[in-house]
């Protein structure tokens with residue numbers, strides 16, 4: 001039901017897009033059950049028209065200076081807005097709760113700050129390419145002024161990002177009382193995930209499945225100066241990376257910041273018996289000197305199964321999150 005409200009609001013926005021004359025319409029974002037409150041900056045309230053502009057820009061190649069690529073070329077909805085279009089492409093899901101962005105957290109602050117970085121530094125957007133009637137109309141509807149700017153583009157992209165919330169996986173249905181939503185293997189995997197033998201939940205924490213912190217989870221023995229340490233300069237951050245969310249994790253292969261694992265089976269085998277010691281390795285990486293806690297074959301299969309229960313099919317296929325089409 002919740003998601004349906006969003007769909008209706010967004011498609012009305014698209015309908016209104018061409019003709020709307022009044023002030024932008026506030027968009028009340030309904031959050032999945034048990035999610036923490038979402039912080040929305042006062043100077044960039046979420047509006048129907050702002051989200052419509054952000055969505056258009058996300059899918060629009062004119063955002064790049066030679067009109068060669070769009071955000072969505074690397075961030076594909078069906079893959080939880082990740083892809084294999086680059087190394088370690090991070091998904092766009094529930095980023096409204098993040099305060100540091102990129103694997104090493106080089107960009108800190110709000111989603112607005114992150115989108116400023118993406119537009120101005122990563123893409124180097126040329127505003128001249130945005131001065132076209134269709135986009136000017138969307139800028140006018142969102143900001144009351146048809147003049148495009150990279151600042152407004154970033155604000156609209158941040159609003160759009162706040163609509164990329166995923167919280168309707170089978171695991172959510174289970175948590176919300178539908179005990180038949182998970183198989184027996186998935187329930188065993190879940191129990192292990194939340195146990196002191198598994199330890200997963202400490203870092204892949206809350207309903208966001210990330211603590212939005214940085215950890216060295218034991219991938220490499222030589223870690224000096226890598227990961228978060230490249231930003232902070234602190235040796236205790238050597239080899240530490242932003243904890244990735246596990247939402248829609250079955251859709252985001254390959255895995256880890258350098259894409260070293262192709263499958264979830266490989267990831268779980270790593271946590272079972274493939275971890276290696278380094279001085280900054282997180283204290284939660286149990287038995288790291290022996291590679292890990294050595295899960296049984298059944299335990300590993302159960303953990304893989306549980307990962308698959310974190311996919312939110314509605315999010316991965318919601319029309320409101322897909323590329324806008326003129327006739328919508």
Ligand code: HEC
Nearest residue numbers: 070071074085086087088089090100101102103114118123
């Ligand atoms: C060529 C592929 C590519 C394109 C195009 C692209 N990205 Fe990304 N994106 C990546 C990769 C790779 C990462 C991870 C980089 C890192 O952390 O070092 C990433 C990470 C991000 C993150 C950080 C997510 C997090 O969890 O911290 C955000 C936000 C983001 N991209 C937004 C955008 C936006 C907005 C656009 C369009 C302006 C865009 N990206 C275009 C490849 C791309």
Ligand code: HEC
Nearest residue numbers: 198199200203215217241242243244255256257271282284
């Ligand atoms: C100490 C914190 C911590 C613990 C405990 C932990 N993880 Fe992770 N996990 C991370 C970090 C950090 C990464 C990213 C590391 C990198 O790419 O360098 C990660 C990566 C992953 C990935 C790949 C995500 C992606 O998008 O590439 C999966 C899957 C995963 N963990 C599952 C688990 C499971 C299952 C457990 C329990 C057996 C677990 N994690 C325990 C911190 C942790």
